[in-house]
Structures are given as C-alpha cells and as structure tokens.
Amino acid sequence: MIFNTFVYYLMFLFPAAVAYRLLNKDLRPWSIVLFGSGFFVYFAYHMAGLAGALCLALFLWESIISRFYKLDSWWCVLGMVQSVLILGVFKYWNFFTGLVFWHADNPVHWSGAFLPLGISFFTFEFYHYAWDRKYNRTESGTLSEYLAFILFFPTMVAGPIKRYQDFLPKLRATPKDWSNDWERGISRILTGLVKKFAVADLLIALTYHLNAADIGVAARPALILWLVAYSIKIYADFSAYSDIAIGSARLFGIVVPENFDWPYGRQNIQKFWACWHMSLTRWLTDYVFIPVARLPKFRPPLYLAIVITMLISGLWHGAGLNFLAWGLYHGLLLMIHQQWRRWKGPPSEAPAAVFASRVATYLFVLAGYSLFAMNLQCSMLFWRRLILG
Amino acid sequence: MLNALLEEVDTRMNFTRFCQIVEYLAGARDLNAVDDPPRILTSSYEWVVRCCVWVVALVLIYAFSGQTSKFIYIDF
Numbered sequence: 001m002i003f004n005t006f007v008y009y010l011m012f013l014f015p016a017a018v019a020y021r022l023l024n025k026d027l028r029p030w031s032i033v034l035f036g037s038g039f040f041v042y043f044a045y046h047m048a049g050l051a052g053a054l055c056l057a058l059f060l061w062e063s064i065i066s067r068f069y070k071l072d073s074w075w076c077v078l079g080m081v082q083s084v085l086i087l088g089v090f091k092y093w094n095f096f097t098g099l100v101f102w103h104a105d106n107p108v109h110w111s112g113a114f115l116p117l118g119i120s121f122f123t124f125e126f127y128h129y130a131w132d133r134k135y136n137r138t139e140s141g142t143l144s145e146y147l148a149f150i151l152f153f154p155t156m157v158a159g160p161i162k163r164y165q166d167f168l169p170k171l172r173a174t175p176k177d178w179s180n181d182w183e184r185g186i187s188r189i190l191t192g193l194v195k196k197f198a199v200a201d202l203l204i205a206l207t208y209h210l211n212a213a214d215i216g217v218a219a220r221p222a223l224i225l226w227l228v229a230y231s232i233k234i235y236a237d238f239s240a241y242s243d244i245a246i247g248s249a250r251l252f253g254i255v256v257p258e259n260f261d262w263p264y265g266r267q268n269i270q271k272f273w274a275c276w277h278m279s280l281t282r283w284l285t286d287y288v289f290i291p292v293a294r295l296p297k298f299r300p301p302l303y304l305a306i307v308i309t310m311l312i313s314g315l316w317h318g319a320g321l322n323f324l325a326w327g328l329y330h331g332l333l334l335m336i337h338q339q340w341r342r343w344k345g346p347p348s349e350a351p352a353a354v355f356a357s358r359v360a361t362y363l364f365v366l367a368g369y370s371l372f373a374m375n376l377q378c379s380m381l382f383w384r385r386l387i388l389g
Numbered sequence: 390m391l392n393a394l395l396e397e398v399d400t401r402m403n404f405t406r407f408c409q410i411v412e413y414l415a416g417a418r419d420l421n422a423v424d425d426p427p428r429i430l431t432s433s434y435e436w437v438v439r440c441c442v443w444v445v446a447l448v449l450i451y452a453f454s455g456q457t458s459k460f461i462y463i464d465f
Binding site for chain 1: 408414415416417419439442443446447449450452453454456457458460461
C-alpha cells in the first residue's frame, strides 16, 4: 500500500518536506535520515513484523562500510558482494535451494522467509555507490549525505533508482521556488493516484481472471482482452507509483530520475526498453551489460551480454522460472532486433511502416506479459488455449 | 494513400506537442519545457486550468477510492 495511505502523507511526506525546506543546510540531510528511518520502521513492521523493521540495520551497516570505499579499494568489492548477498539471501534463497533440491524436500528451506521493504531497489543503490566509488565516478560525501541518499523515503521502496552523483548536488542546493515545486509535486502525486485508483485498480476485474481455472474455460477473445488489460494495468500501476515518488521528491525540491516515457507505441523493442522502467534499464546497462560486454579475459559476443542482462532483469523482477523465461524472451527479442537492423539497415521512415512497427512492438511486449503475469504452467495453458482453442 | 493519410493525421495532431501538454497538466513537465504552449497556459487564467485539473483528479480519486490494492512493484 504505502503511497495510497493517509499515513504516508500526514505522518511522513508533508512533515518531512516542510521540515527539510525550513532547516539549514547541515540539518537537511539529517531530517531525511530521521523521517526515512521512521518511514522504514513503520511500514516494514506492518508488512513483515519486527524482523522486517529490524532490517533498518542493513542501512546502518551499509553506511558504516561505505565510509571505507575509495578508488580501487577491496572495501568497494566487499560492498558490492554484500549487496548481492543481501538480495540473494532474502529474495532468492528458497528459489535457488528449491532448484538444487528439486527432486526431494528442500532440507534448507527457509520457512520464515520475508522480503525486507524495498530490498530490490535499495540494494541496487548500495551496489551502484560501491561500484562508482571503486572507479572514482562519484565523491564520497559525508555520512549524513549518504544516509540521506539511501534513506530518502519517496524512492526507497520501489524507485526510481537514483544515482548518488545526481542526488548529491540537489541535496546540497538550497531548495527555492517553494510554490512551483509544491504545485508541480502535488499535481504529479494526484496524477499518480488517479492512475492507480481509476485505471490500475479498476482493471483488476479483468486481470484477476489470469489463472488456470478461468483460462481453462475462457474463449479466445476473453484471453486477449485479459492480457491487454494486464498490459495497461501494470503500466498504470507502476507509472502511478513512479509519479507519486517523483512528485513526493519534488515537494523537497529534489528532482529524481523519470521512469517512463510513453513506452507503449515505441518503434522497436530497444526503444521500448529505453522508455520502460528507465532507471532500472540504465542501472542494468551500466552495472551488468557494459561490464559483461567488456570482460577483460573472455569477451562474450554482444548477443550473449544482452541475453545475460535480460536474464538478470527477469530474475530481479521475481524469484520464479516464469520471470527467467520473461527475461530470456526479451533478451531474444533484443538480439533479433539487433540482427534485423544489421540485415535490413536503418528503419523506414514511411508513416505506414512506422505505425506497423509501433503496433508490432506492442504486440511482442504484450505476448511477453503472459510470462510475467502467470507461472510457467499457467502461461503454457494460456497459449495452448489461445492457439488451439 | 495510407502514408499520405497518416502524415496528415500526424500533422494535425502534432502528437509530441500533445504529449508535452498532457505531461505539463500531469505535473511531469514544467511549462518552460513545453514547445509552443497553448495560449490558455500562458495567460493570466492559467491557474483556472490547473485548478480544474486538480478538481477532476480529486473527484476521480474520491470516486474510485475504496477498492485499492497493493502496488505491484512493492513486492519486487
């Protein structure tokens, strides 16, 4: 819930944004730390109990370790490894051990497993900082500035994934133009809430049917309608979340990265990914694709780097074989697109061709949602019913 | 013929400008980042437009609230 609760606005966002703007330069980061900690403990406790709330210690531990990061330091490597380990243990432990012990009961199954609030996003910000400090791409900043970066609650739970070097100048600048920031910020928050309440939540009536029982008895047009509804719902839902996060940040006078730029209706799959969950795409490009493509001893073909990146993207979206298959599907689409461009040259500018490519791209993305919205068995049933009736 | 028709539609709608205006009204873009903004948005009555947007948004939120669900990406 979080962004669609009164508690978020009345207890955290408005008081924090007002306090941030009224305090002096030295105290502003600490106000974010204070409210961010309160936000994490409050919502994590409601979602995962005491153990969830105690995960605030991860932020404190990371902030201590981060003070040792410097150019070419092993501390940075440790920071990256611990980010991956934190994510791996909490999110993927049961998935991977389940794959290892697929033929029997999993003896190391973690029955009390839970996901700390926002873990997929804050670990990516931890990793980014460690990596960029290792290669001296960002300055260290003070402890309060780094804590404010990782505990900035509007973007803590589900992004947009920030970069420290972008965030720091905004944190250090004195916020001005209060009225414009608040007018723009509140407009953005209201837009997000409208998308969530009036579009995404309304479509649940259709997307709810994407399960084996309903698919088994549905007619073809209904299957297509449900999948189209899912494509609209996921876009409305996540872009609504991003709107509220970006609008909330604007109340502080802080501009955070955009996440969506009209992704449906793009001319090819590469452009789609450049406009869909943009902060994640940029993160994967900088910290997975480029390092893999430029491995010093074994330089894999470009296609392999693309597929590896999209497999990681798929796995990041969820610990399930369907998400891996979804990542692989998009990796293959990107690979085919690259090959197609090499073969056919630059795309035609004729309006009919542009229109056709926009429709085709949407249809390919739409087909992929069958893997995203359902588990593998259910997805196969969906396609069997759609093709064979 | 289809190409000519689509070109005509494209010219009339000026889709990019339309998107920019929608983004401005949605709070995603500042007015100085809109190419050739409509006169109503640069006139002294611009606040009326913004008030209308807020009122419509609040009415929609009120009308559809109560059926809300968790954001999908929170579980990711």
